[in-house]
Amino acid sequence: MQTDTVVYIIISGLLALVLALFQYIFKSKKTTKIYWFLAFLRFVSIFSVLLLLINPKFDKMSFYDEKPNLIIAVDNSESISYLEQSDNTTRLIENIKQNEQLNDNFNLKFYTFGKSINSTDSLAFNDKQSNIALLFDRLSEVYNNSISPTLLITDGNQTYGYDYEFMTNRYKQAIFPVILGDTTTYTDIKIQQLNVNRYAYLKNKFPVEIIATYNGNIAVDTQLKITSGNTTVYSKPLNFSKSQSSQIVNLNLPANRVGVGSYRAEIIPLNNEKNTVNNVKNFAVEVIDQKTNVAIVSDIMHPDLGALKKSIESNEQRNAEILNSVNFLKQSNDFQLVIAYQPTNNFRSLFNEIDRLKLNKIVIAGTKTNWTLLNQLQSNYSQEVTNQTENFQPSANQNYSTFIVDDLNFEAFPPLQSEFGETKFTVPFETLLFKTINGTQIEEPLLSTFEINDRREALLLGEGIWRWRAQSYLDEKSFNTFDNFIGKLVQYLSSKQRRSRLNINYESFYNGNDNVKITAQYFNKNYEFDANANINIILSNKDTDKTITYPFVLKNANYQVDLSGLEAGEYTFTVKTSDGTISKSGELKILEYNVEQQFLNANVAKLESLASKSNGKAYFIDNTDSMISDLLSDSRFATIQKSSKKVVPLIDWKYLLALIALSLAMEWFIRKYNGLI
Structure with a gap:
């Protein structure tokens, strides 16, 4: 309580005392017990009212016990049942839920993980993939500011995602892996990895890379075969030993027929091999008879150019080349689509050549665009020239019907910069993205497409699309969604198919x-x-x-x-x-x-390393009694008594109001009873 408040309370007490004595003792000239009692009641009433006016504040302390969390994360992928550990896992979960000491000492939180994370203890062991790194990424968002030791019940075999062994840099909790499976080493040959392009071109050959590995102590001979239907298209003998435990086979297969070709790569199993599922990998290649070449033409340097090239070439069916307007004229016959980036004074010949070859095009305008020239070079649209720029954010048109547009959360993308002013179209067009200024969507296109005289065109009114690609990566941890969006736009503009409902x-x-x-x-x-x-x-x-x-x-x-x-x-x-x-x-x-059936054993080494880096300890599924005992005895996870200080104003104290009412009532009653009123 502040010194000023104490002074005010003392002054209030003196003032209340003076007033009470003045009324009942000094003024009445009587000193009987009744008058002294009435003076006391009047003092209480006046002093209490003055206290309410001052309204001093007091610190109220409360104490409570805070139990740590115990996170139980269970692998729900198919590999658990394939390693015959599903029953053991289910029994362990039931034992944890029914253990009274664990429930008394921890707040139990159950999660299952496979390809996604779920807050539940329901297990089916049917997830097709497992991403342990994603589990720690999600848990770190919730539990990093609390004491939350984590039981990781898994075989440690991850099929995709970041390496979970290094997620302890982000997830700041002690991790106790419960290892499902054993450490028995079996003789095994498997196709560790098969690399092949998704697309190939007719009458060419496409490369295939196969990485085969061997786990055993004696020298063995086997054979690699690749078949398509009933036909063997490639065969090679393979030799392995303890010292030579892996081989990389590179080969080329012919692409003789348009369409999807399916292939089966198989290493002939050994006589005593336990797991033969991982000896086989199926793959497919789509053979196409042409490749779309896209020219990105610009006379200025800008990061948009590289972003467009990367997005277009993310699909192997397309090739993009960045050229200036002069170099394009020398090889204009090589391209099926042209992206005219921020046309300048040198683009007159370029547009004439595009018209001569009847090529489809995308025009991207920005702060360096010569709109006076661009308005002259074509008659499909015109831009009001203001020599001022504006930032436009995108807003998706839900009724765009030309092709399917994935939801990229355009509204959260950074704005593009372009000429301020109205854009007028003289031909029918469809708006793919509207302009948004300061959160308000205006009925003007930011990105639009149209068809005229059997040619297709797109107009993007803004530079800075590289920021969209970067934002897409920040949101998705991948460029795929943005690259697919650009790919669909390029596919539409390079295709001759008619619009469909x-x-x-x-x-x-x-x-x-x-x-x-x-x-x-x-x-x-x-x-x-x-x-x-x-x-x-x-x-x-x-x-x-x-x-x-x-x-x-x-x-x-x-x-x-x-x-x-x-x-x-x-x-x-x-x-x-x-x-x-x-x-x-x-x-x-x-x-x-x-992929979940490719493993014979638990990944013990990685789980033990994870436990060590997080100051935890690894346990096998058969030794969970000691795990529970260790958790209960670990001083890091003891229940903590915490205090909470709350500042309470006196006006919230209801008993003071009751005291004022009581003292006033008693004073009135005594005065009435003794005939003083």
């Missing part, structure tokens, strides 16, 4: 552990997105003739169906609306491969 987006083939998702967009007769449509996909397995129908589910501005549970095989499909008036068909192939 039903658009489908899918891959020709999927690996067994991939997410098999197909997206679709459906538009009404006015080419406005229809969010109330009923769309189904009818799948037919070519080998079994089994037919399955799945409904599409609306998600943002797309319809989506998840086919990840399908068994491997070749499928034909038809996507159609409920009334059957519009439909599209296609084919896809799902390759047989289960």
